[in-house]
Amino acid sequence: MSKKNKPPRPEPETLALPLGGVDSHAHLDLEDFDADREAVLARARACGVARVGNVFLGPAAYLKNRHYFDAHPEIFFLLGIHPGNADQCTPETLSAMRRAFESDPRLKAVGEIGLDYYWEDHPHALQEETFRAQLALARELGLPPVVHCRDKTDSQAAFDDCLRMLEAEGAAGRKxxxxxxxxxxxxxxxxxxxxxxxxxxxxxxxxxNESLRQAVAAIPLERLLIETDCPYLSAEPWRGKRNHPALVGFTAACVAEVKGLTPARVWTATGANARAFFNLEES
Incomplete structure (x- = not known):
């Protein structure tokens, strides 16, 4: 079938999911959404997305962009220094993060933080130092960390190092x-x-990604959340297009197929898991 004769991609509205889903990780403050942020948020809610976790990549982004969501209490916040920006982790930056967390109840987690070995130009030692400092901040604040861990293809060096560090920092058994x-x-x-x-x-x-689907099949539903990481990583059938929270329903549908459940069951369960994990009030 030629490209011009391909059927149109199904829209997320066709999934008919109930209000109650949660996109646990999005980057809606990035410039990718400057032209239509309000429309994106309205569409997410129309597609059943009740809450979205917006991730601010450092305190400067938080201070600059938080106002985008002043009229959207359904958006909760995460704040952390990405391992790719480890050189920006200074005592002053950590102090600014601490002040933000102490003053803003919408900040629910320290993240995304961790290790990223995909690119060669981010020294591992500096990433580890930044990760350790932010894990300490999360413990001090009594908030959960949200971990970013990315490896090169056919390697799990970052994964192993993340586990080593988290064990050393006493994270096992903690949220x-x-x-x-x-x-x-x-x-x-x-x-x-x-x-x-x-x-x-x-x-x-x-x-x-059959190995990932096999992993998902074995993960208890009560330990699962779903996310877009938008504007990146759109699910099929929107792969290659800008991701946005309304599309997280297609991830729920895939997880449901893998686990032999209905999309609505996965949608409501992962939404409840996210609300419990981030200590979110109903909205």
């Missing part, structure tokens, strides 16, 4: 969310054994 989980069943088991939650992104729907 923690593994953002954008893309590993296999063995990695999922290692995280579950430590009492943590896993957030599943759109790539679970990609044809070549």
């Amino acid at each position: 923690l969310l593994w953002h954008c989980f893309g590993g296999d069943a063995a990695q999922a088991s290692a995280l579950l054994e430590r009492g943590w939650h896993l957030s599943i992104p759109g790539p679970v729907s990609y044809a070549r």
Whole structure:
């Protein structure tokens, strides 16, 4: 079938999901949404997304962009220094983060923080130092960390180092969310054994990600969240297009197929899990 004769992609409204889903990880303050942020938020709610976690990549982004969501109490916040920006972690930056968390009840977690070995130009030692400092801040504030862990293809060095550091910092048995989980069943088991939650992104729907689908099949529903990580990582059938919270329903549908459940069941369960994890009030 030629491209011009392909059927149109189904819209997220066709999933007919009830209001109650949660996109646990989004970057709606990025310039990708400057032209239509309000429309994106309205569409998310129309598609059943009750809450969205917006992730601010550092205190400067938080201070600059928080106002985008003044009229949207359904948006809760995460704040952290991404491992790719580890060189920006200074005592002054950490102090600014602490002040933000202490003054803003909409900030619910320290993240995304962790290790990223995909690119060569981010020294691992500096990433570890930044990760450790923010884990200490999360403990001080009594808030959960949301972990970013990315490896090179066919490697799990970052995963192993993350586990080593988290064990050393006493994170096992404490509330923690593994953002954008893309590993296999063995990695999922290692995280579950430590009492943590896993957030599943759109790539679970990609044809070549059978190992991730096998992992999802084995993860108890009560430990799962779903996310867009928008504007990145759109699920099928919107792969390659800008991601946005309304599309998280397709991730729920894929997880449901893998687990032999209805999309509505996965939608409401992962929404409830997110509300409990982030200590969110109903909205």
